[in-house]
Amino acid sequence: MSNRTKTTTTQCPAIVRLVMAIIIAWSGAPHLLAQNDVTITGVVTDGDGAPIEFATVHVEHQPAGTMTNLKGEYTLQARSADSLVVVYSMIGYNTRKRVLTRPQGKVTLNVTLPHTGYELGEVTVTEVKRQTGTMQDLDFDDTHLMPSATGGGIESFITTQAGVSSNNELSSQYNVRGGSFDENIVYVNGIEVYRPLLISSGQQEGLSFINPDMVENVGFSSGGYEAKYGDKMASVLDITYRRPEAFEASASMSLLGATAYVGYGNEHFSMTHGLRYKTSRYLLGTMDTKGEYDPNFVDYQTYITWKPAKRWEIGFIGNFSQNRYNFIPANRTTRFGTLETMREFQVYFDGAERDLFRTYFGSLELRYRLNDFNSVALRAAAFRTNEQETYDIQGQYWLSDLDETEQSPEGNTSGVGTYLEHARNFLTADVQTYSLTGNHRIKAHDLNWGLELKHEKINERMREWEMRDSAGYSLPHLPDRVSVIYNLNSHNSLASNRFSFYAQDTYKFNSKIGLFTINLGIRGSYWGFNREFIFSPRGSIGLIPKFNEDFTFRIASGLYYQAPFYKEFRDTFTVNGNTDVRLNRDIRSQRSVHFVVAGDYKFRAIGRPFKVTVEAYYKKMSNLIPYNVDNVKITYFGHNMSHGYATGIDLKFYGEFVKGTDSWITFSLMKTQENINGRWVPRPTDQRYNLSLYFTDYFTKNDRWKLSLKASVADGLPFRAPHSGVDGQVFKAPAYKRVDIGMSYRLLDNEDGNNHRRWAKPFKNIWLGLDCFNLLGINNVNSYYWVTDVYDNQFAVPNYLTGRQLNVRLLFEFR
Numbered sequence: 001m002s003n004r005t006k007t008t009t010t011q012c013p014a015i016v017r018l019v020m021a022i023i024i025a026w027s028g029a030p031h032l033l034a035q036n037d038v039t040i041t042g043v044v045t046d047g048d049g050a051p052i053e054f055a056t057v058h059v060e061h062q063p064a065g066t067m068t069n070l071k072g073e074y075t076l077q078a079r080s081a082d083s084l085v086v087v088y089s090m091i092g093y094n095t096r097k098r099v100l101t102r103p104q105g106k107v108t109l110n111v112t113l114p115h116t117g118y119e120l121g122e123v124t125v126t127e128v129k130r131q132t133g134t135m136q137d138l139d140f141d142d143t144h145l146m147p148s149a150t151g152g153g154i155e156s157f158i159t160t161q162a163g164v165s166s167n168n169e170l171s172s173q174y175n176v177r178g179g180s181f182d183e184n185i186v187y188v189n190g191i192e193v194y195r196p197l198l199i200s201s202g203q204q205e206g207l208s209f210i211n212p213d214m215v216e217n218v219g220f221s222s223g224g225y226e227a228k229y230g231d232k233m234a235s236v237l238d239i240t241y242r243r244p245e246a247f248e249a250s251a252s253m254s255l256l257g258a259t260a261y262v263g264y265g266n267e268h269f270s271m272t273h274g275l276r277y278k279t280s281r282y283l284l285g286t287m288d289t290k291g292e293y294d295p296n297f298v299d300y301q302t303y304i305t306w307k308p309a310k311r312w313e314i315g316f317i318g319n320f321s322q323n324r325y326n327f328i329p330a331n332r333t334t335r336f337g338t339l340e341t342m343r344e345f346q347v348y349f350d351g352a353e354r355d356l357f358r359t360y361f362g363s364l365e366l367r368y369r370l371n372d373f374n375s376v377a378l379r380a381a382a383f384r385t386n387e388q389e390t391y392d393i394q395g396q397y398w399l400s401d402l403d404e405t406e407q408s409p410e411g412n413t414s415g416v417g418t419y420l421e422h423a424r425n426f427l428t429a430d431v432q433t434y435s436l437t438g439n440h441r442i443k444a445h446d447l448n449w450g451l452e453l454k455h456e457k458i459n460e461r462m463r464e465w466e467m468r469d470s471a472g473y474s475l476p477h478l479p480d481r482v483s484v485i486y487n488l489n490s491h492n493s494l495a496s497n498r499f500s501f502y503a504q505d506t507y508k509f510n511s512k513i514g515l516f517t518i519n520l521g522i523r524g525s526y527w528g529f530n531r532e533f534i535f536s537p538r539g540s541i542g543l544i545p546k547f548n549e550d551f552t553f554r555i556a557s558g559l560y561y562q563a564p565f566y567k568e569f570r571d572t573f574t575v576n577g578n579t580d581v582r583l584n585r586d587i588r589s590q591r592s593v594h595f596v597v598a599g600d601y602k603f604r605a606i607g608r609p610f611k612v613t614v615e616a617y618y619k620k621m622s623n624l625i626p627y628n629v630d631n632v633k634i635t636y637f638g639h640n641m642s643h644g645y646a647t648g649i650d651l652k653f654y655g656e657f658v659k660g661t662d663s664w665i666t667f668s669l670m671k672t673q674e675n676i677n678g679r680w681v682p683r684p685t686d687q688r689y690n691l692s693l694y695f696t697d698y699f700t701k702n703d704r705w706k707l708s709l710k711a712s713v714a715d716g717l718p719f720r721a722p723h724s725g726v727d728g729q730v731f732k733a734p735a736y737k738r739v740d741i742g743m744s745y746r747l748l749d750n751e752d753g754n755n756h757r758r759w760a761k762p763f764k765n766i767w768l769g770l771d772c773f774n775l776l777g778i779n780n781v782n783s784y785y786w787v788t789d790v791y792d793n794q795f796a797v798p799n800y801l802t803g804r805q806l807n808v809r810l811l812f813e814f815r
Contacts, residue, residue, distance in 0.1 A: 003226060005500070012712050023255055038100075040076040041056040042109040044068050044088055052113060054444065054510055055090040070373060070441050080104060088113060091515040091544045092130060097770055100411075117185055131600060131613075132517040132542030133506070135238065136558045138218040142662060142696065144811070147771040148153040149802065151256055151278050154218060158237065162351065162613065162650035162666040165687055167736040167779035168782055169663060169773070169801060170202025170280065171632045175685045176222050178646030178672030179234025180627065183562055186210070186237045189303075189365070190613075191331030191381045191433070192230060196323065196357040196798050198387045198427050200633035202782070203284060204355050206297030211274040212304060213250060213261035213603050216242035217323045222650070223617055224556030224596040228506040228523025228539045230446050231563040233592040233621070235760035241303045243270040253767075254809035255282045257297075270547075274392040281733075283773070286803035290510070291329035291349065298322050319361040327353045329393060335402070336798050342402040343585055345787065345797045358382045361633035373441040376478075381433040389425040394418065396474075399787055412559070415795070423464035429566070430457045436590045446506040454498040485721055490570070490581035496529040498563070504538075514549075517542035527563060532590050534561045541644055542675050552600040562590035579618030582593045588631050588640050590625050593620045614704045621647040622672055629684045629719070631783045632800075637726055644674030644683060655659075661696040661706075690714040704746040711739045721794065731796065737778045744769040751815065764813040769805040779803070 044055045051072025059064030078084065084100040085457040086109060089393050093113035100107060105758075131137075140157060149155040155172035166174045173181040186209070193209045219238035221229075229236045244263035251260045256279035264271055268306075278297040285293065299321040329349035337343045363381035431586040436758030437450040466741055467485040504521025523536040538558030545551055562568075569587035572579050597614040623640040648670030657663040667688040672683045675703045691713045716733035748755070748766040755761070784796035 003529060012036070018709065020441070028189050034078050036126040038080045038084070039101075039106045040077055040078060040086060040100075040109055040112065041106065042074060044072045044074065044090075044111050044113060046093070047114050051637075052090055053095065054205060054508055054515070055088060055113065056510065057095075058087055060085040060087060069443075090550050091546065092741045109657075110409065124535045126150075127175070128203060130544070130552055130602075132257060132515075132544065132552060132554065133217045133519055134223070134540050134596070135221045138220055139142065140212070140218045143391075143708075144212070145498070145706055145742060145744045145767065145769060146694070147710060147740040147773065147807070149256075149283060149740070149773050151276070152205060153208045153371055154212055154215060154237070154239065155208055157218075157219060159691050159712075160664070160666065160710060161220060161690075162615065162646070162652040163668050163670075165668075165690045165692075165712075165715060167687075167717060167733075167780070168202045168632060169738065169740075170283070172208040173205075173632055176235035177619070177689070178670055178687075180629070181632065184233040184237065184636060185235070186232050186239070188239045189241055189362045189363070190316065190377075190437070191317070191379065193361065193493060194359075194383050194385070194431065196359060196385055196387055196484075197429060198389050198425055199323075199357065200389070201631040203280065203293075203295060203327070204323065204357070204389075205632065206325075206357070207242075207278050207299045207321065208277055209319065209321070209361070210239055211261075211276060211301050213259060214263075214272050214274050216240045222615075223559060224540055224594045225538070225617070226519055226540075227502045227523040227536065227558075228450060230500070231523075231525055231534065231536070231561045231589070232589060232764060233619075239628070243303075243305055243393060244272065245270075249814040250812060251261050252809060252811045252815075255807050256280065268307045269305070274301045275299070281326075282807075283802050283805055288334045288351075288800050289329055289332040289347075291331075294324075294326040296324045301469060311366075313367040313369070313758075315363075315365040315367070317361070317363045318701060319359070321357075321359045323355070323357040325353070325355040329395075332395075334572065334797055334800065343795070344400045344402055345785075346398060346460065347395045347397040349393060349395050351391065351393035353393060355391075356387070358386045359518075361505070367569045375441070376436065376438045379433070379435045379437070383429075383433075385427070385429050387427045389421060389423055393423060397787060399797075407420070408450060414557065417787065418469045420467045421464075422466070423462075425460075425462045427458070427460045429431070429459075431455070436465065444508050446508075447504070448506075449503040450501065452500045453496075456494065456496050456498070456565075457715050458494045458767035460490055460492050460497070462488065464488050484577065486579075487577060488572070488579045488581065489553070490516045491581055492570075492581060494566075494583060496600040496731055496745070498525060498527050500525040508796070512546070514543050514545040514547075525561070525563060530564075530569075530585055532588060534563070535559075540605055548600050552599040552602075554596070556594065556596040556598075558594050560592045562592070562771050564589065564625075568636050570636065576613040583640050587625070589622050590624050590640070595619075605655075607695075608656035608659055610653070613650075613652040615650045617650075619672075619690070621645060621674070626674065626676055627684060627753045628722070629717070630722065641726065642674040642676045644672065646670065646672035646683075653781040658697045663695045664693075665695075666690075667691045667777050679727075688715045688717050695784060700747050704748075704749065706743070706744045708742045709739070710741075711736050716781070719784065729768075733781050733784075737776070738780060740771065740773050740776040741775050742769055748788050750815070762814055764815045765811070766813070767809075768810040769809040769811065771802055771809065773805045773807060774803055777804040 044052045046052055053070050055068040056076045059078045064077050066074050068074045080103055088111045095113055097716040100111055101573040124801050143157050150156050150172050151167040159166040159174050163177045164174050199205050215605045217240040223234045225236045247264050249262040253752040260275045262273050276299045280295050281293045301319045304316045306533050314424040318580055332347040334345045361383050367377040367381045396418050398413055401412045430454045433451040440447040465484050467484045502523040506518050506519045518541050520539045526533045536559045542558035543553045564587050569584045571584040572581055595618045600613045602611040625636050625644040626642050627634050627636045650668045652666045654664040672686050673680050674683050681813050695709045697707040716735050716738045718730050720728040745768050747768050748762055750760055780801045781798040782801045783799045787795050
């Protein structure tokens with residue numbers, strides 16, 4: 001027994017040790033292990049202090065790793081060691097490492113990641129912007145000194161982008177990848193904006209809706225855009241108006257008009273006011289048609305925001321615009337033809353033209369933010385336009401043949417005649433829009449949705465005709481009666497409703513291949529006028545590859561519709577020379593399928609950032625409504641009569657051609673055709689090539705002098721004779737070539753506020769500028785006037801645009 005007792009006694013310490021080990025495992029071990037763990041938290045931001053989403057955070061030689069959330073925040077658990085290396089990385093940014101010595105408990109590390117490859121010693125240079133979706137963010141800040149015959153609008157800046165062209169310096173309208181003016185949609189703070197409908201020439205157009213002094217951000221897409229953007233086939237211009245955080249103001253004046261802007265804001269309230277006046281009388285004086293030009297254009301806008309509570313926000317946009325164009329023509333002399341066959345067209349006028357376009361626009365937004373990741377907005381907007389175009393103009397013309405030795409047309413008259421043009425066109429339109437939209441950010445997803453109701457009411461009364469007497473005969477010449485060459489009557493009213501919805505998701509994620517950005521969405525619309533429902537799926541993929549983060553690749557595709565609006569479904573029918581207009585209820589939306597493949601490559605050369613962008617596209621179009629373009633007037637044939645395509649490639653080279661300033665050059669190749677009655681013909685926007693340059697420079701060691709140059713060389717556009725129908729012969733206008741240059745001198749530089757002269761204290765900058773429009777003095781053709789000689793031959797007499805002209809401007813920027 002003693003032996004057994006001894007054995008038991010000897011084994012007790014081992015059992016006790018086992019029990020103690022179990023107790024420690026259940027109670028003491030977590031505490032002991034916690035002594036060797038560390039929790040690392042923090043925020044990852046970029047150089048501007050903005051949070052970086054989906055950045056990777058991991059510890060070297062440990063499996064611990066995580067990603068930042070939508071606020072750039074992260075939390076990481078790791079095993080403590082004598083030296084712990086935490087690595088922060090994100091595609092497009094430089095990798096950063098932080099070393100912790102024997103960390104314990106909880107440690108906070110906030111890290112800033114600079115953009116890749118842009119650190120030069122102690123100086124950080126901002127990289128050129130990346131584009132992973134179909135919407136590109138354009139930097140408009142440094143273009144306020146850009147020479148512009150239209151008054152320095154955003155649209156003049158847009159025409160320098162790849163795939164965009166304009167063949168009329170008097171107009172703010174532009175074509176994108178074979179689309180017409182009407183195929184571009186414009187948003188301001190999420191609200192679609194409109195322009196007057198009866199405008200037929202750039203001389204009448206005046207100011208565009210967008211006030212450049214009030215703009216904060218400019219987004220532009222030339223194709224393959226997201227589902228949240230409406231039913232247009234060509235492009236989207238998305239404008240965001242600024243919200244000042246303190247007092248700011250500016251004023252400018254020139255030979256083309258004047259502007260004034262003032263803004264103020266604080267944490268809860270902001271407001272901006274912009275007033276613009278434009279007159280193109282000075283510029284129109286360079287055209288062939290001489291007379292008394294009296295164009296006056298006025299525009300006032302305001303944008304007000306108020307935050308009555310932390311989560312509530314109210315925004316209001318108001319606009320009044322009036323375009324008044326009065327013109328009394330006197331005479332015109334135009335020479336045209338070739339060196340071998342030169343002709344002269346002379347006209348003496350009687351009569352006048354008086355046009356008035358008055359528009360009103362207002363929008364109210366109520367936004368509620370549930371939290372930082374969820375918000376809903378209720379919007380209401382109204383647009384009203386009152387328009388009238390009236391003229392009675394008689395012209396007596398002579399068409400003469402010239403040779404190299406003749407200085408006057410006497411004895412060589414080949415055509416003589418008289419024409420009389422008459423118009424009494426009146427239109428009113430009201431568009432009311434009500435929408436509910438939402439935005440939700442859930443982990444790596446950015447969800448957007450919207451519902452919209454739009455009510456349209458349009459009334460038109462139009463009466464226009466043209467009588468032409470050529471060589472003593474009224475055209476068309478009929479043996480039994482006198483008739484006019486053109487006669488149109490229209491008296492129509494329309495009231496209709498449109499319903500639309502959209503939903504889309506943008507998803508970002510990192511993979512072994514790189515950073516993906518995927519956008520998928522759907523859009524649907526119903527129009528009560530023709531009882532048509534259209535459904536539009538759209539999608540895009542962007543990739544920043546890990547094998548070389550200087551590349552960005554994009555593909556996009558979608559089904560896009562051009563919902564008819566007023567002009568497209570005005571169907572004409574002619575009986576005994578009288579043309580009447582009726583509204584075609586069988587009209588259908590034009591349709592276009594977009595395929596876009598694009599890539600960017602950013603690099604540094606001579607110590608400066610550059611970016612090359614290449615985009616190839618193909619658009620397959622059906623249910624097309626053919627049209628003709630005369631100046632900026634688009635006349636549709638009122639039926640879905642054709643199908644077609646547009647294909648091309650756009651290239652853009654962007655960067656600091658001169659250190660510290662942004663410049664770019666774009667080149668586009670494009671072809672667009674449509675099949676009408678079994679015959680392929682070029683569309684009116686078939687511009688085979690377009691080369692555009694925007695260049696800025698300054699004098700070395702003297703930033704008071706700045707130069708801006710804008711140049712364009714674009715292929716001529718196809719055109720038909722007026723009233724020739726869809727089967728009329730297609731002609732080609734000559735190429736459009738224009739160079740505008742502006743030189744600016746800073747009279748006062750008080751950016752830092754250190755100028756102690758009393759008169760200078762209110763100012764930040766004062767600029768004096770001199771512009772030369774159409775520097776090379778090239779006669780660009782806008783449209784044509786058709787005349788007939790004694791042999792019944794028709795001649796297209798070119799209507800030339802503005803010639804070389806100087807402009808002086810003065811800009812004040814207040815503190």
